Amino acid sequence: MASDTQGAENAGGGLEFHPMDQFIIQPLFGGDVVHWYTPTNVTLWMALSILAIFALLVLGTSRRAIVPSRSQSIGELAYGFVYKMVEDVAGKDGLKYFPYIMTLFMFIVTANFLGLIPTAFTTTSHFAVTGVMALMVFFFVTILGFVKNGSAFLGLFWVSSAPLALRPILAIIELISYFVRPVSHSIRLGGNMMAGHAVIKVFAGFAGLAVISPLSVVAITAMYGLEVLVCFIQAYVFTILTCVYLKDALHPSH
Amino acid sequence: MEGDLAHIGAGLAAIGSGAAAIGVGNVAGNFLSGALRNPSAAASQTATLFIGIAFAEALGIFSFLVALLLMFAV
Amino acid sequence: MATETQDVAGQASEAASAPGMPQLDFSTFGNQIFWLLVTLVVIYFILSRIALPRIANVLAERQGTITNDIAAADELKAKAAEAEQAYEKALADARAEAQRIVAEAKAEIQADLDEATRHADAEIAAKAAESEKAIEEIRASALENVRTVAKDTAQEIVAVFGTKKADAKTIEAAVETRMKG
Numbered sequence: 001m002a003s004d005t006q007g008a009e010n011a012g013g014g015l016e017f018h019p020m021d022q023f024i025i026q027p028l029f030g031g032d033v034v035h036w037y038t039p040t041n042v043t044l045w046m047a048l049s050i051l052a053i054f055a056l057l058v059l060g061t062s063r064r065a066i067v068p069s070r071s072q073s074i075g076e077l078a079y080g081f082v083y084k085m086v087e088d089v090a091g092k093d094g095l096k097y098f099p100y101i102m103t104l105f106m107f108i109v110t111a112n113f114l115g116l117i118p119t120a121f122t123t124t125s126h127f128a129v130t131g132v133m134a135l136m137v138f139f140f141v142t143i144l145g146f147v148k149n150g151s152a153f154l155g156l157f158w159v160s161s162a163p164l165a166l167r168p169i170l171a172i173i174e175l176i177s178y179f180v181r182p183v184s185h186s187i188r189l190g191g192n193m194m195a196g197h198a199v200i201k202v203f204a205g206f207a208g209l210a211v212i213s214p215l216s217v218v219a220i221t222a223m224y225g226l227e228v229l230v231c232f233i234q235a236y237v238f239t240i241l242t243c244v245y246l247k248d249a250l251h252p253s254h
Numbered sequence: 255m256e257g258d259l260a261h262i263g264a265g266l267a268a269i270g271s272g273a274a275a276i277g278v279g280n281v282a283g284n285f286l287s288g289a290l291r292n293p294s295a296a297a298s299q300t301a302t303l304f305i306g307i308a309f310a311e312a313l314g315i316f317s318f319l320v321a322l323l324l325m326f327a328v
Numbered sequence: 329m330a331t332e333t334q335d336v337a338g339q340a341s342e343a344a345s346a347p348g349m350p351q352l353d354f355s356t357f358g359n360q361i362f363w364l365l366v367t368l369v370v371i372y373f374i375l376s377r378i379a380l381p382r383i384a385n386v387l388a389e390r391q392g393t394i395t396n397d398i399a400a401a402d403e404l405k406a407k408a409a410e411a412e413q414a415y416e417k418a419l420a421d422a423r424a425e426a427q428r429i430v431a432e433a434k435a436e437i438q439a440d441l442d443e444a445t446r447h448a449d450a451e452i453a454a455k456a457a458e459s460e461k462a463i464e465e466i467r468a469s470a471l472e473n474v475r476t477v478a479k480d481t482a483q484e485i486v487a488v489f490g491t492k493k494a495d496a497k498t499i500e501a502a503v504e505t506r507m508k509g
Contacts, residue, residue: 023350036358046367057379099376128360191315237308326348
């Protein structure tokens with residue numbers, strides 16, 4: 001595979017770095033060709049994240065206890081966290097879209113955390129995945145904005161509080177930043193996930209030298225702790241930006 | 255030789271990560287100094303803090319991405 | 329790079345033109361997007377059909393329970409206050425009753441006392457009157473005695489001096505005037 005050649009190139013230096021190997025998509029049941037329907041490690045880890053969500057939010061709350069058990073209170077915490085976020089950022093009328101946002105949040109957060117398991121595959125580190133989610137948000141929000149507000153939605157780009165001479169320039173800037181949204185939205189999540197995992201792999205590659213291997217272990221531990229934080233924060237940021245875009249669609253006036 | 259130039263470019267692009275670090279530190283530090291002046295308003299602004307950090311960090315991630323592209327894709 | 333990819337099997341040779349970053353291997357995008365959409369749809373149905381309504385119910389139920397409990401506690405508190413009020417009232421009543429009984433007893437005793445006093449006064453008055461009468465009688469009898477003695481004495485004296493026959497009537501009159509004087 002492509003990164004094997006990378007390793008082969010570096011092999012001369014005594015250290016072998018395969019930081020990108022972990023992101024390779026392989027068919028689960030042998031074979032080489034990845035068709036669009038082939039069950040791959042993407043399928044496996046996405047299915048695992050479905051199972052995790054099911055276990056947490058369905059099995060965990062199955063007792064419907066008034067005094068919650070541990071898993072139930074985690075589920076309720078996640079629910080309350082996203083619910084409050086949508087309510088605070090997008091407003092009361094944004095609550096209609098709460099299930100969609102909750103879907104995104106739960107998928108991202110479980111996929112991120114499952115990716116932290118050693119030898120796991122991180123689905124959210126692929127721009128195909130994050131890009132599709134970001135584009136879904138982008139199109140959903142744009143269409144919703146036009147449906148709800150009609151042409152008034154274009155007021156989002158016309159900063160009426162600015163001096164008149166500046167407004168066309170600002171409109172162009174706003175327009176560009178609006179269309180860059182899905183790019184930054186997706187690359188932020190995918191890039192963060194990929195960067196953290198690649199850095200851990202690079203440190204692991206340094207462990208090949210006995211002298212620096214203790215340092216390498218310490219560095220991996222520290223990075224892992226940071227990654228736990230980043231996994232949650234990136235899911236949070238993706239969700240809250242979705243809420244912000246939703247607010248723009250519902251209330252486009254500046 | 256072409257690969258060497260790409261590696262140099264990747265290293266230069268990685269400087270952007272440091273710039274993003276400055277940006278994120280700026281956001282967080284200013285939030286903290288504001289929060290210490292008016293702690294009662296801090297809790298309501300954490301969402302804004304995270305959005306600001308995310309925007310600052312996204313640009314650092316872009317430079318990281320450029321570095322990766324130069325390393326592996328060129 | 330390309331020369332070494334030759335000996336790696338089919339997928340890699342297919343992706344030979346693809347970059348070294350698996351993220352940019354566009355041949356796998358269709359696969360990822362397909363499974364992502366499947367996953368999101370499944371999660372959406374799990375959440376919107378089962379999990380979210382259930383959690384919302386549990387939260388609402390808990391809120392209801394808390395509200396009910398607080399209401400029940402308030403009710404109990406009101407009841408306790410009521411009971412305390414009733415207790416206070418009973419206490420005040422009992423106190424008033426006791427006061428009344430005390431006052432009654434006092435009045436009764438006073439009445440008895442007054443009666444006894446009056447009785448004693450009357451008895452004393454009667455005894456005093458009786459004594460007065462006895463004294464009066466004694467005094468009267470004493471006066472009579474004095475008069476008789478004076479008359480007799482005067483007669484005897486007159487008889488002793490005997491110049492003239494003493495007239496009983498004159499002596500009596502003289503004694504009477506003296507006695508009055």
